[in-house]
Every structure is written in C-alpha cells, then in structure tokens.
Amino acid sequence: MTAQEQAALQVKEDRFWIYRRRLGDFWKLYRQSSLGKLGLGIVLFFVVVALVAPWIAPYDPFAFVGDPFLKPSLAHVFGTDQVGRDIFSRVIFGTRISLLVGLVASGITIVIGSVIGLVSGYLGGWPDNVLMRITDLFLILPSLPLMLIMAAILGKGITNIIIVIAVLDWTATARMVRSQTLSLKERPFTEASRAIGSTDLHTIARHIVPNVFPLVFANGMIAIVDAILSEAGLSFLGFGDPSAPSWGMVLHFADTAGATVNGYWWYIVPPGICIMLLVMGFAFISYSTDQILNPRLRRR
Amino acid sequence: MRDYLIKRGASALVTLGLAIVLNFFLFRIMPGDPTRTVTGDFRITPEVRQALVHQFGLDQPLWVQFVLYVKNLLMGNLGVSFQYRGTAVISIIFGRRLFNTFILMGSSITVALIIGIVVGTIAAWKRESKFDVSTVIFSLVTYSMPVFWLGMLIILIFGYYLGSIPIAGTMTVGITYSNVLEYAADYLHHMTGPFVTLTISFIGYYFIIMRDSILDVFTEDYMLTAKAKGLSNRKILFRHAMRNATLPMVSVIAIEVTYLFGGATMTETVFSWYGIGRLIYEAVVMADFPVLQGVFVVMAVVVITANFCADIVYALLDPRIRY
Numbered sequence: 001m002t003a004q005e006q007a008a009l010q011v012k013e014d015r016f017w018i019y020r021r022r023l024g025d026f027w028k029l030y031r032q033s034s035l036g037k038l039g040l041g042i043v044l045f046f047v048v049v050a051l052v053a054p055w056i057a058p059y060d061p062f063a064f065v066g067d068p069f070l071k072p073s074l075a076h077v078f079g080t081d082q083v084g085r086d087i088f089s090r091v092i093f094g095t096r097i098s099l100l101v102g103l104v105a106s107g108i109t110i111v112i113g114s115v116i117g118l119v120s121g122y123l124g125g126w127p128d129n130v131l132m133r134i135t136d137l138f139l140i141l142p143s144l145p146l147m148l149i150m151a152a153i154l155g156k157g158i159t160n161i162i163i164v165i166a167v168l169d170w171t172a173t174a175r176m177v178r179s180q181t182l183s184l185k186e187r188p189f190t191e192a193s194r195a196i197g198s199t200d201l202h203t204i205a206r207h208i209v210p211n212v213f214p215l216v217f218a219n220g221m222i223a224i225v226d227a228i229l230s231e232a233g234l235s236f237l238g239f240g241d242p243s244a245p246s247w248g249m250v251l252h253f254a255d256t257a258g259a260t261v262n263g264y265w266w267y268i269v270p271p272g273i274c275i276m277l278l279v280m281g282f283a284f285i286s287y288s289t290d291q292i293l294n295p296r297l298r299r300r
Numbered sequence: 301m302r303d304y305l306i307k308r309g310a311s312a313l314v315t316l317g318l319a320i321v322l323n324f325f326l327f328r329i330m331p332g333d334p335t336r337t338v339t340g341d342f343r344i345t346p347e348v349r350q351a352l353v354h355q356f357g358l359d360q361p362l363w364v365q366f367v368l369y370v371k372n373l374l375m376g377n378l379g380v381s382f383q384y385r386g387t388a389v390i391s392i393i394f395g396r397r398l399f400n401t402f403i404l405m406g407s408s409i410t411v412a413l414i415i416g417i418v419v420g421t422i423a424a425w426k427r428e429s430k431f432d433v434s435t436v437i438f439s440l441v442t443y444s445m446p447v448f449w450l451g452m453l454i455i456l457i458f459g460y461y462l463g464s465i466p467i468a469g470t471m472t473v474g475i476t477y478s479n480v481l482e483y484a485a486d487y488l489h490h491m492t493g494p495f496v497t498l499t500i501s502f503i504g505y506y507f508i509i510m511r512d513s514i515l516d517v518f519t520e521d522y523m524l525t526a527k528a529k530g531l532s533n534r535k536i537l538f539r540h541a542m543r544n545a546t547l548p549m550v551s552v553i554a555i556e557v558t559y560l561f562g563g564a565t566m567t568e569t570v571f572s573w574y575g576i577g578r579l580i581y582e583a584v585v586m587a588d589f590p591v592l593q594g595v596f597v598v599m600a601v602v603v604i605t606a607n608f609c610a611d612i613v614y615a616l617l618d619p620r621i622r623y
Contacts, residue, residue, distance in 0.1 A: 140603050148584045
C-alpha cells in the first residue's frame with residue numbers, strides 16, 4: 001500500500017467516525033422527544049407485525065374459514081368477511097402491503113425529487129426554469145384525481161400503484177432540495193471545492209448531498225405518509241391487487257359488502273385504525289426530526 | 301403592480317399550456333391503438349366515430365392531432381363520453397354535477413376556514429393549555445385519517461346507528477316536492493354527511509397553519525407595541541394578531557382547492573354524491589377516457605385560476621410582496 005492510498009483510507013475512516021458521531025448526537029437529541037419515541041415505537045411495531053405475519057395470523061388470509069359475516073368472537077377476533085375469510089388475519093397480512101407500497105413508492109419519490117431538485121438548483125439557468133415549470137404543474141394539479149386517471153390508463157396492480165404514486169408525489173421534495181441547493185451553492189465550502197478544480201458531480205456528491213440529506217430525511221417521512229394515504233385511497237377505490245390485499249383493499253371489500261349500511265363495524269374500524277396509527281407514527285418521527293434539524297422551531 | 305400582474309398571468313398561462321400538453325399525451329401513452337382512448341369504443345356508434353376521427357384528425361400525424369385537439373378545446377369541444385353513449389363531455393361536466401360539487405366544496409371550505417382561523421387563534425393565544433393541546437391532537441388525528449374512512453365512520457354512526465342522515469345520494473329517490481323549500485331541505489339533509497366529512501378533514505390543516513402563523517406574529521415588534529400601548533388582550537388578538545396572521549391563509553386556500561378535488565373524489569364516491577368527484581371515479585371504472593380527459597382540463601383551469609387569483613389577492617393585501 002502506497003502512502004497515498006493509506007492517506008486516502010485514513011480520510012475515509014475519519015469520515016466514517018464523523019458520520020457515526022453525528023448520528024450519535026442526533027440520537028441523543030431524538031431520545032429526548034417523547035413524541036419521537038412514540039412514533040418510532042408505532043412504526044417498529046408495524047414493521048415487526050409485517051415481518052412475522054405468517055406466524056401470528058391465526059388463519060390463511062385467503063382461505064374460507066367460516067360462515068360469511070360472523071361477528072367478532074374468540075375464534076375470529078374481527079369477525080369474517082363476505083366470503084368467510086378471517087378479517088383479523090387479513091389485516092395482519094395487509095400490514096405488509098401497506099408498509100411495502102408506502103416505503104417503496106416514497107423511496108422512488110424521494111430519489112426523483114432529490115435528483116430534480118439538485119440538478120435544478122445547482123445548474124440554474126434554463127434547466128432550472130424548465131424543471132421548475134414542470135414541478136409547478138405537478139404541484140398545482142390535484143394528485144388523487146390525477147393518480148386515478150393514471151391508474152385507469154396503466155391498469156390495476158401493486159406495481160402500477162407504486163408507479164402512479166412515485167410519478168406524481170415528488171414535487172415537494174424537489175422544491176425543498178432545490179432551495180437548499182441554491183443556498184448551499186453559495187457557501188464558501190462549495191466555492192472552495194470548485195476552486196480546487198473538483199467536477200460538478202464531485203461537488204454535488206461530497207458537499208451538497210450530505211448537507212441536504214437530513215432535511216430530505218425529515219421530508220421523506222412525510223412522503224411516506226402521503227404514499228400510505230394515497231395507496232389506501234387508490235386501493236379503496238378498487239385499484240389494488242386482490243391477490244395482495246392492503247388495508248385500503250380490506251376497506252374496499254368492506255364497502256362493496258355494504259359494511260357501513262349493515263353496521264358491520266368490526267369490518268370497518270380495525271383497518272382504518274391501522275392506517276391512522278401508521279400515518280401518525282411517521283408523522284411523529286418527521287415532527288421530532290424537524291425539531292432537531294431546525295433549532296429555530298425549538299426556541300419558539 | 302401591472303408588471304407583477306403580467307408576470308403572474310404569463311406564468312399561469314405557461315402552466316396551463318403544459319397541463320394541456322400533458323393531458324394530450326397522457327391519454328396517448330396507452331398500449332395498443334392510440335386512437336382507442338378518443339373514439340375506439342364499442343359504446344359509440346360508427347357514424348359518431350367517423351365524425352370524431354374527422355374532427356380530431358385521428359388518421360393524421362400526432363402533431364396535427366395535437367393542433368386539432370387544442371383547436372377543439374378552445375371551441376369547447378371535449379369529445380364525447382363512452383359510458384353515456386356519445387353525450388358531449390362538456391355537457392356532462394357543466395351541469396348538475398359541477399353545481400353539486402361547487403355547493404359541497406364551497407360550503408365545507410368556508411366553514412372549515414372560519415372554524416380553523418378562530419380556533420387556531422385562540423389555541424395560539426392559550427398556548428399549551430388544555431384547549432390548545434386537545435385541538436392539536438384533534439387536527440393530528442383528522443390529518444392521519446383517510447378521508448374515505450372518515451366518511452364510512454360517519455355513515456356507520458349517523459346513518460346506521462342514529463339513522464339521522466341519508467346513507468347515499470343527492471336527494472330522495474322517487475319523491476315529488478311540493479315547493480322549493482322542501483327540495484332544498486332534502487338536498488341539504490343529503491349533504492350533511494359529505495359536508496361534515498369534508499369539513500372535518502380540512503379543519504385540522506387550516507387550524508395548524510393559523511396557529512403557526514399566529515405564533516409567528518406574536519414574535520413581531522408591533523405586538524409589543526400594541527401591548528405597550530395598553531390595548532386589551534381581545535383587541536391585540538383579533539385586531540392585530542389575527543389580521544396579520546390570516547395573510548398566509550390566502551395562499552393556503554388556493555392550494556386547498558387542489559386538495560379539495562381529491563377529497564371530493566373520495567367523499568363523493570363514499571356518499572354517492574352526484575358531482576365531479578364521483579364522475580371521475582365512475583369514468584375511471586367505466587374506462588370513459590374522453591370524460592377523464594375533459595375533467596382533467598377543467599380541473600387544471602380551476603386550480604390554475606385559483607392560484608393566480610390567490611397571488612393577486614395576496615399582493616393586494618400585502619404590498620411587500622413583489623416577486
């Protein structure tokens with residue numbers, strides 16, 4: 001190993017410890033927020049439920065295990081649906097789909113939004129103008145009706161739901177990343193980086209992305225919330241995949257079975273509560289992260 | 301002010317232009333025959349189809365189709381519906397449905413706004429009191445609820461258990477009204493469910509924005525001046541704080557018009573309210589693409605106009621704003 005390589009390795013190692021320490025500092029602050037801990041707890045709970053679903057669900061979610069429309073009992077905690085499937089098991093398995101779609105769709109959303117925001121903010125000029133016009137358009141158009149229209153064009157299914165959400169929900173991230181990039185671009189350290197002859201790509205990757213990342217993270221939690229709610233809405237309206245029922249899908253079946261007008265509350269309440277709790281969990285995390293990242297908010 | 305007006309107007313027009321371009325191509329990215337979305341449906345008679353192919357230039361290159369599409373659009377020709385067997389899309393949208401949606405959206409947005417502003421002001425004033433905490437929790441809960449689920453709960457509780465609201469529709473089927481008042485009463489009775497659902501789903505958002513805005517205003521110097529002048533709390537709060545804090549709400553309302561279309565789609569579907577939202581849902585289910593394309597244009601025009609108006613009103617109210 002040459003001395004140069006060794007030095008490079010040393011730098012890498014130092015950087016690792018810096019990030020490690022920053023993460024530690026962040027966690028110390030985060031731990032003080034009871035709302036943040038509550039949110040994390042809720043999300044972890046659902047993650048665990050999703051992971052161990054096959055072991056904790058009493059029945060196969062697709063099997064006809066009883067008479068239709070049974071009331072809640074010890075055998076069927078949330079009763080049975082119109083064809084005699086166990087609602088409790090369906091809700092447990094629904095966790096997997098709702099969580100998966102929420103995370104994957106928002107993940108793509110964040111990537112699209114960040115790239116557009118970075119390019120737009122860093123390059124400026126006409127690329128910025130064009131990209132921001134497009135962002136404005138998507139920001140201003142009603143997303144749910146647009147999602148429905150796209151879903152109608154693309155067809156049913158989980159993959160299409162993810163695509164539809166990802167394609168239409170990236171605007172907020174793009175806006176935020178752009179404005180951050182604009183201000184970071186003018187800071188001395190980016191100027192220094194450019195002055196010693198770094199490429200644009202290097203400057204963005206080394207100096208801008210690490211500084212934008214924390215805000216993207218806090219924003220990402222809200223993106224997850226949006227994605228979960230959008231998925232629930234689309235599935236409720238019947239665009240889900242019947243072979244992979246999410247909570248929204250369970251509610252779709254409840255609606256088609258006339259659960260509201262027949263008073264089958266056990267069919268309606270549990271899936272809705274789950275959606276609500278999961279959304280709250282991510283919202284709490286986002287709120288606490290925001291408080292740590294924006295000290296201005298803490299003072300007020 | 302004139303420059304600002306022109307600048308905003310131009311930008312609104314550009315956005316609208318982009319929306320129309322998007323709308324044109326969105327319905328042509330479908331797999332299979334590109335003309336399928338415009339005419340190629342078994343529910344339309346061959347004669348009508350022939351006329352449409354000619355009108356929209358469907359046998360010609362894409363750019364000619366686009367030019368013809370824009371031309372037809374400007375003349376108010378949005379094509380014909382599949383599910384209603386050839387009825388003009390424009391007459392489907394601009395009829396009872398638009399009226400119903402307008403009444404429902406207008407009333408719930410107004411009520412939610414008023415409650416949100418007043419409650420937000422009081423909550424910010426009595427920060428960290430029981431009132432404040434419970435209203436914050438309320439808005440958090442309503443924010444986390446899917447709108448359609450809230451609607452289902454309201455039907456379950458007030459429709460099924462209490463039997464106090466009709467479960468679906470815009471009016472009682474098969475009834476003849478002796479006078480206008482009776483008609484209005486039945487209409488409003490049917491509107492209760494969707495109205496309450498939409499209002500609840502929007503109060504929380506308004507409330508939080510207003511509360512934040514007031515808390516911001518409290519840190520301003522003129523608040524200290526007002527206090528130093530010896531004004532009563534009431535005057536400080538409603539004359540000075542609330543007025544200044546309401547300013548950001550103007551742009552919030554414009555954004556909210558966008559969200560209302562989404563909320564209306566859900567709510568109208570759950571309550572079978574005969575409006576634009578339900579039309580979107582039905583058109584999607586029935587693969588009625590011309591209607592969807594038409595609704596898209598109308599929606600774009602409405603939200604872009606709303607945002608443009610908000611920009612203007614904002615600038616009129618706050619002379620500091622000049623982009």
